[in-house]
Amino acid sequence: MSNNNNFIENSPLTSIIILTHNALRFTKECIFSIFQYTKEFYELILIDNGSTDGTHEFLKSLPKARMIVNQQNKGFSGGCNQGISIAKGENIVLLNNDTVVTEGWLTRLLWWINHDHSIGIVGPRSNVIVPHQAINPVPYRRVKQMQTFASEWSKNHNKQGYEVDYLSGLCMAFKKSLIDIIGGFDEQFFPGYFEDADFCLRAKICEKKLWVANDVYIHHYGSRSFHINRKLQSEIIQENSRKFFHKWKMNNLDEIAKTVEREKPFNRERHYFPI
Structure with missing residues (x-):
């Protein structure tokens, strides 16, 4: 549960799920930022995907975190x-382990899905992210400056947001009830890339909106688990894009809206992914 004893009274439990695969320094910074800036009642669920750099030992040391070690x-x-x-x-x-959260991040994300029930999934703005969620360039060079920027950005864009065709998986917030409807993530997209677009597309087939919370900014270092091998990263993106476009009979991401209309209504046999 939360290390922060000042959580908002009677707030429903939020499960924050973080996957790790090495990149210990970034995982520590991410988790400590959650401890510092999250006021909601939450549980931390940590999934370690075979780390070899001491990540497993660090995660075990965290009080009250729930952990699965693969x-x-x-x-x-x-x-x-x-x-x-x-x-x-x-x-x-769902939160990437190479992110740093900011003051009010979860409060604002949850506000959207609680105040507009047509929203299925909500994501933040960030620096390293898909173009329609990106803020570039950013005016900071250090994390302390980033927090100041994020705070000012949130105040200046309070309760502003907009609908998009897909969201980045670096940070996604949704009701657990959405999983009952559309299922989980399609595991053919291994080890990563395009599983988030696939999840989003299935939510849209269910008439759920995908929403960018323009009043939430989260810093992202970017693909730290892949940094050791750029060639491998490129090959994985290429292979998973091929799988995605084949699955949905699409040529590019500009065809998402057309594909959603073609696939409606939601067909559990075709669109649901059991977990």
């Missing part, structure tokens, strides 16, 4: 599905 890398989809399957929260947040 001897082999189950990928982003597999790890997320494991986390979701044991989550106790009414709300689910």
Whole structure:
């Protein structure tokens, strides 16, 4: 549960799910930022995908965190599905381990899905993210400056947001009830990339909106688990994009709206992914 004893009274439980695969320094910074800036009642669920850099030992040291240790890398989809399957929260947040959260981040994300029930999934603005969620360039160079920027940005864009065709998986918030409808993440997209677009597309087929909370900014270092091998990263993106476009009979991401209309209504046999 939360290390922060000042959580908002009577707030429903939120399950924050973080996958790790090495990159210990970034994982520490991410988790400590959650401890510092999260006022909601939450549980921390940590899925370690075969780390070899001391991540496992660090995660074990965290008070009251729930942990699953995979001897082999189950990928982003597999790890997320494991986390979701044991989550106790009414709300689910998937968060990359190379992010740094900011003051009010969860309060603002949850506000959107609680005040507009047509919104299925909500994501933040960030620096390293898909173009329609990106703020570039950013005016900071250090984390302390980033927090100041994020605070000012949130105040200046309070309760502003907009609908998009897909959201980045670096941070997604949704009701656990969405999983009952559309299922979890498609594990053919291994080890990562395009599973988030697939999840989003299935939510849209269910008439759920995908929403960018323009009043939430989260810093992202960017693909730290892949940094050791850029060639491998490129090959994985290429292969998973091929799988995604083949699955949905699409040529590019500009065809999402057309594809959603073609696929409606939601067909559980075709569109649901069991976890």
